[in-house]
Amino acid sequence: MVMGLNLRELEVFRAVMEAGGVTGAAAQLGMSQPAASKMLRQAEARLGFALFARDRNRMVPTAEAHALLPELMGAFAAIGGVERLAAALRAGRSGQLTIAAVPVLATALLPRAIQAFRDGRPEVMVRLRATTALEAVNQVAEHRAEIGVILGHSGDPRVEATALARSEIGCALPPRHRLAAKRRLSLVELAGEAVISLSPQQPVGAALGEAQGVVHIAIEVSQSSIACALVRAGAGIALLDGYGLAEARAQGLATRPVTPRLELAVTMVVSRARAPSLLAEAFRERLVAAAA
Template structure:
């Protein structure tokens, strides 16, 4: 196919032979063999020039497309072999999609600029299911996993904290306790999420009931409500990363309560080079 393309584009055997760095008789022989296999003429000789037949003109666009496809496969195979290019698919829980994941994605892209990433935010159980079903290669979650079908790597640990409304009377405290928050308007995520479970336990340890005035599905919503003055948002440290970056009033919760970020992969599927690079980065940086 490459020979046919060169003859078509350059208009003669001599030029095609020079471009392919082979002899002119070899080009003529290869063209004759191609015509014998196809069962029709590709070129007619007129005044020492090769003129393509109507059949050759019909074939030429398809040959150009086929060669482009072959070149693409070769380039992709080379990139995959050398750990360049390709696509890495990630599923993350919403809190980490706003805090930890952007940092890791930025660092990974700096090290692997040729790799494309697909990042999808889902609840914890859906992230686990996507990893098990091999619809994504890696999952980034927070809290306990409890499924033996996935391999779990512990990453960073961050403590719970509070986002205060601007000018709140508790802003003078260095840290906040359950006693401080008991009479306040509290904003928190749903009861099944790790932060809410940990906060409930902390209030029980303090002998106080936990009364959440505003329940939200995502930590980013809780942050926005607190910054608008709707109440105090109690969140994990990963969600607090973006709040601090915006200059919000943030105070740690005491006694210290920590939540763990974890990286998931399927036990039944080996990691691609791209995924291995992401895992190495996450384990090294966190």
């Protein structure tokens, strides 16, 4: 059966069909004529039927050979496709990369890293999924994403965590707010304000929850962009991480650092159970550079 043939025997068969003889086929493949003849006989023995009728110095393909040739050419085309894909993957020019990140990093940090990564890799498809830190870690641990980028730390033993940077929590407020005149705000000064923050299940909210209950959260949101929209609407002032504050400044809001100083780690997580792909390794370099 054809599956019993090795690749070299298939190459000899194709070359004989194209060259019309063993001598020409051997020259085409860079091998000796006796070696080519031997491989052709082995192929016929494996198949159980003759591929060529020997007529003096001519090789006449049998009906079976003609029937087999289209399938053979399809097999070589498939092999060529695999080889091209393997070369592209080896060079980091093709493939897919899935990244799971918390929303504020998906909008403020990841775009720069992805742009730098795809520069020169136009055939690579990147999937960026904005989700909670817990879900980002789960996606990496369950191999639904290769890289996770979160705020805070992960104690999940299924992933390896690397700290990329520190993000300082600060305050976003309307430019004409009375507190905007100060260069730095204490949490005590925010006691009488309607404070907007992320939920305690998220790193910013958890950090504020540890601030000894000085700040009263009036509005709890799931994303920094929502907090900024509420500040613009005059609903209060927001406590956000450094990337959320950058988003606030881009929207024309004032931002101020707060005391006591509160910081969050920007953390990259990868699976401990699976070695990273070449694409993932290349992206990690871009991510580290972007975070720096």
